[in-house]
Amino acid sequence: MRISRFVHPAVVLLLSAVVIGIPLWLALVTSAKSQGEANLPDLSLPRVWHLWENYSQAFTQGRVLWGLFGSLLVMVPSVAGVLIFGSLASWVLARRAGRAMAVLYAAAISGIVLPPAVVTIVLLLRQLHLASTPIGMMLVYMGMYMSLVIFFVTGFVRTIPVEVEEAARMDGARPLGIFIKVVLPLLRPVIATATIFICLYIWNDVFYAFFVLGGGTYSTLPLNLYSVASSNLYQNNWNLVFAYVVLMSLPLVVVFVVAQRRIISGITGGAVK
Amino acid sequence: MISSLPTGRPPRRAVLYPSWFLAPAFAVLAVFFFLPTVFNFVYAFTDWSAFHNDIRPVGLANVEAVLSNGALLSSLRITIVYAGLVAIMQTGFGLGLALLLERDTRINRFARVVFFIPVLMSALAVGYTFQALLKPDGPVNGFLGALAGQDVTIPWLGSTTWTVVTVAFVNSWKWMGLAMVIFLAGLKTISADVLEAARIDGAGRWRTFRSVRFPLIAPAVTFNVATALLGSFNGFDTILATTGGGPAQQTEVLDIYIFRVYGNGLFAQATTMSLALLLLVTLLAFPVIGYLRKRERVL
16 A cells, blocks of 8 residues: 555656657657758757747738637537527426427437538538538537537426426516526536537637538638648648647637636536536 | 316317427438438449439449458458447446545546546547557557666557557547446445445455446446447547558458548449448447346346
8 A cells, every 4th residue: 555655656757758748748749849850850958949930920921810810709609509590499398398308308409419411411401502601610510519508408407496487487587588598597517518628629620611511711720721731741740630630639629728627517417417 | 298287178288299399300300310210222233333413213323343352341340440449348347447446536537537538629629649659669568668668669550460459549548538438427326324234244455346236337337338339330530540451451451441442433333322321330239228128127
């Protein structure tokens, strides 16, 4: 027991350093090397530091600001929309009984399992004149994640006693008023869980963004990373690829380290009942 | 509950919870999720492509095409192998980490944060990092070479047999932090009384884990296996960034195939594969999730 007191922390630190530390270290040091030195990425420190050159080049060549704008433009309304519409529907699905509601609920959550029909989504968006537009992208994301929101929120609403709604009802509040003033504030934990997951998925999504936004004016951070890395095939610009990787990952990592307790409890709060 | 309202006439649920609240969510779902899914069953049997404007039905020609060039069966096989490997590794690594970092010490709390960082990174970024690490003359082989005392040149990403395992490992590396967090939450829900009872009955650490704690975290196992399976049936980013589907298309899962063929303008063939993915998930995922849930109830 006495030995394991020192062995355990040592094993934990060593494992963290090797399993996570080394890959992240490789990305960091390579992002500060010259193109020639980064040709074969390794774990050594840069002989000549090219930190500023690489990052400013990744910033312009990878159109970081435009990608950041595109990512936010698509993510924020999608997440807000899917949470508002999804919670509204979940409240009704959770409170009303009957066969029709059971069928609707089953249909609504089937999207958690079923893969989105990514190719025909493009066809549909063309017919609706929404192809390559941020609005089309938002609607596709909302369609994809509506099931997840309805699944999480309906389960949560069922744990809230109906009595809390009744006081407001006796004061003459109408259904929408009750939903906004009474129910929505109580949904905060589950909405936090859904927000974290959906933001993570949309922020890092590249597959669906390819099909919907690819070839258009708008872009996102992952799409730009892919185009920087694709030019790596013939230019060997690992230094720029990793500068971009660091630039793109840093915001989420900083947010996480600052708010880690709330994020972790947010994830587990809604996921495991 | 409703009849306890003192208004005399019990209000109907349809009035208290109006049906139109369902409308926006179901409209989005119907148009942007279910309609494209229905389209899958139509356009998989047409000649829709980038090379002409009209779209005509062609019967089973696309199915025959992807069957005869072997793409359908090979992509299906690789997708199933990849998803199975990810589900096993991701859940296994996550459980191992959760058990290792279970006690609430400072170092463990720090390590949990560290292991969660890859979850936040884009899978593309993770893939590029491992592509660099796993080059034949890259750092991993260099390290193994130093240990072995001779040159090691394992083609981690260049083997037609084993690369699918490497890629599944990279994807599991990215997501194991999430599995860990879910398992930690599951382990926390086990009451101290139960563990105390097991200890009094003379159960050792392994026995306690095997017979008490592992069965009690069944919901966490379900969640992790199900999300890993579903996520990797749709696996794309990690593979794109590490191998792009190679070598010799031996890591070309369905989504990579769809992406490549769509890029070549063969939209109907891509749709056929998308339909195949839909059917694969329907046939495999529902029974697996059903089995896991039943296991939760039995235990």
